[in-house]
Amino acid sequence: MIIPVKNNPILPVTIRVKDIESIVNWFEQHQRSLYAIGWSYLGNQRKIEELFYLAILQVHKELPRFKSSTSFEIWVLSIFIHICRELSLNKSLQASEESDSHQKIFHEFQKLIEKEREVLGLTYIRGLSKDEKAQLLQVSSEQVKELLLSGLQSLRNGMGYGEHYHGCNEYQKLYVDYLERNLERPAKIDFEMHIYHCQDCQEDLAALQEVMVGFTEAIEKFRVPDGFIGNIKERVAQRERHIQQKNNKRKRNGIIAASIFVLAIFAGIFSGVFSKLYYTWTEENQELRAFLQEDVGERLNLEAESGGVKIKIKSAIADDTQTLIFYEIEDSKENNQYMINIDDGVFIENEREIMVANTFPRYFPPDTEMELNNKEKNIYHGKISLRPLKEDTGKVKLKINKVMKLKRNPSDSYVNMVPEEGEWNFEIPVTKKPSTEYALNEKIELEGVPVRLDKLILAPTATILQYSINNEQPAKRIEIINFNDLEVNNKFLKADLYGNSYVHNQPDINWSIFQANFEPLFEKETNEVKVQFGSVYLSIEDHKTIKLDASKEYPQTFKYAGSTITINKVEIGQPSTVIFSNHEIKNRAYESLHYFIETEQGENSMEGDYEGVIVDKNGKEYDMNKITTKIYEEMEQPRHFFTVQSVKLPGNKVIPKSLDITGYNTTKYLDDVVEVETELIVKDKAGTQ
Structure with missing residues (x-):
């Protein structure tokens, strides 16, 4: 049974006082049991990586709402299982990519109905009590017992034991309590006397016990793939770095003189350009102005005030990919600027009812470089991305209980965000605009890895390139592709720095589907698209074990991937520490390593810290801890090199036995340009192709 150390019923102090890193560490400590639970839903490592990543972000977002009266473990598991259910909706992923490495019993476990699988998993993988399972799954304790029994019986049938067992109904319901030694003595004596005289119950109970033991043994042999948690840590770290960056500067167009505007009104009434001229004169936000001019949204100007901070919802622009909310925040008491952080203090009360579940909002960092945000010291203009609507129209019940005060550092343009609480509630009417999709059907290779260019989506809020990466070559895998731009209808569309995302629907486990976002085109027809590639981020499998x-x-020192790596320190204590480093960056094959520390005590959790440098395409180095947003914006295709990695092994004098490196990540620059013909995808009114 993969039973982790039990948590305190209240929020652990390390998580209560720290940032997202402490949540990642919690998931790392519990990765075996969580991975096994995730595998029972998804059966696919890449999907489970996505599951962990999304669960970490959701726990971090929901942390302010955590109530100390609830067990932290149960609260996290409720979020984890909810995301499991969402990601498992695609039934094509139920065939596991790891079918040769796990026993048949675990595959039969994966086939159980959801409630049975959840009860068995929480019992034998996570080790929860009956009451904890009932609380988590929102069923009665009696139903938990029934599901546990029926789950074991279903597992037994799937294992080929047959369905010929005819135990007595009165005593069948006591099987699990008896096997788990939970029966009171009088009931236990009565049960054993009955079993002694009843051949049917003997056979029934024995077969059930054999399945229970086999399932427990299979769980004990379950292992998390090498480098699994490292990939997730890197994604979270990369996201945190992105949060500290800003979008590229936008230059504001000049305002047309009022006299010209007045003359143009009369021409516009008949020529159809009135709205463009009107919004040019009346809307200061250049990005929102473009949407209004193209008639894909309208002004709303909904307002709410709390503590002297007034939030105005200016407009909502929606399509099949996202719902953009443009806002303005004014501090009526002091000269402060505030922004909305979608991951902290923002809740959609009716999100499950009106929004598509298996999509994930995009992140937009603070844009303090925008000219509009430098006009008034107490007003900030921004936007947030929400999930797309299920229907063509809807009313979004947006609740905000926290905004972020932006504190600028004049010396380096760095922006800190300080949370401030309040209460702002809105009901936002939204109308979804249609998108146009084109099939591309282009197959290429990048760094020897097959890649498909699948689809071009011309949506009002973004131009989206959907592509797929083949993952059948574990020795060399593309994690993500970075693009420079798209050329559509002779217009160059810049790639969105924050717009590369993993697609929920994955019909083929051998291909991973992604979407890259570019600037909106505001056109619906095209015959050809040119794709300009920038770089690929690779995972390379290369095993090496270094004795400690x-x-x-x-x-x-030791040699690895053409580099000399130094083990600076191996120290046993509370905690034990291992530090290794490589400060040589020039021509280094790897940027970061996938590794774990093997200990004499067996598997052990790790807490890591690192130092590093950022290197641009021209080879110029920057200290990772001294990078400002302004500097980062001016860098060309930066790479993140780890130079010092410090690992702590929690526990009492844990003895490190070896440093096991399983592979590494690296970036390869590209200059490929691919021209692809398009084929319009025709859909019916229901959206079906």
Whole structure:
């Protein structure tokens, strides 16, 4: 049974006082049991990576709403299982990519109905009590017992034991309590006397016990793939770095003189350009102005005020990919600027009812470089992305209980965000605009890995390139593709720095589907698209084991991937520490390593910290801890090199036995340009192709 150390019923202090890193560490400590639960839903490592990533973000977002009266473990598991259910809606993923490495019993477990699978998993994988399972799954304790029994019986049938068992109904319901030694003594004596005289119950109980033991043994042998949690840590770290960056500067167009505007009104009434001229004169936000001019949204000007901070919802622009909310925040008491952080303090009360579940909002960092945000010291203009609507129209019940005060550092343009609480509620009417989709059907290779260009989506809020990466070559895998731009109808559309995302619907486990976002085109027809590639981020499998011995003198060095790596320190204590480094960046094959520390105690959790540098395409180095947003914006295709990695092994004098490197990540620059013909995808009114 993969039973982790039990949490306190209240929020752990390390999570209560720290940032998202502490949540990642919690997931790392519990990764075996969580991975096994995730595998029972998804059966696919890449999907489980996405599950962990989304669960970490959701826990971080919902943390302010956590109530200390609830067990932190149960609260996190409720979020984790909810995301499991969402991601498992695509039944084509139920065939596991790891079918040769796990026993048949675990595959039969995966086929159980959802409630049975959840009860068995929470019992034998996570080790929850009956009451905890009932609370988590929102069923009665009696139903938990029934599901546990029926789940074991279904598992037994799937394993080929047959369905010929005819145990007595009165005593069948006591099987699980008896096997788990939970029966009171009088009931236990009565049960054993009955079993002694009833051949049917003997056979029934024995077969059930054999399945239970086999399932437990299969769980004990379950292992998390090498480098699994490292990939997730890198994604979270990369996202955190992005949060500290800003969108590219936008230059504001000049305002047309009022006299020209007045003359143009009369011409516009008949020529159809009135709205363009009107919004040019009346809307200061250049990005919102473009949407209004193209008639894909309308002004709303909904207002709410709390503590002297007034939020105005200016407009909502919606399509099949997202719902954009443009807002303005004014501090009526002081000269402060505030922004809305979609991941902290923002809730959609009716999100499940009106929005598409298996999509994820995009992130937009603070844009303090925009000219509009430098006009008034107490007014900030921004936008947030929400999930798309299920229907063509809807009313979004938006609740905001926290905004972020932007504190600028004049010396380096760096922006800190300080949360401030309040209460702002809105009901936002939204109308979804249609998108046009084109099939591309282009197959290419990048760095020897097959890649498909599948689809071009011309949506009002973005131009989207959908592509797929083949993942049948574990020795060399593309994690993500970075694009420079798209050329559509002789217009160059810049790639969105924050717009590369994993697609929920994955019909083929050998291909991983992604979407890259570019600037909106506001056109619906095209015959050809040119794709300009920028770089690929690769995972390379390359195993090496380095023995560790705390009794030896350090530093010591070893060779890996053409580089010399130094083990600076191996120290046993509370906690034990391993530090290794490589400061040589030039021509280094790897940027970061996938590794784990093997200990004499067996598997052990790790807490890591690192130092590093950022290197641009021209080879110029920047200290990772001294990078400002302004500097980062001016860099060309930066790469993140880790130079020092410090690992702590929690526990009492845990003895590190070896450093096991399983592979590494690296970036390869590209200059490929691919021209692709398009074929219009025709859909019916229901959206079916």
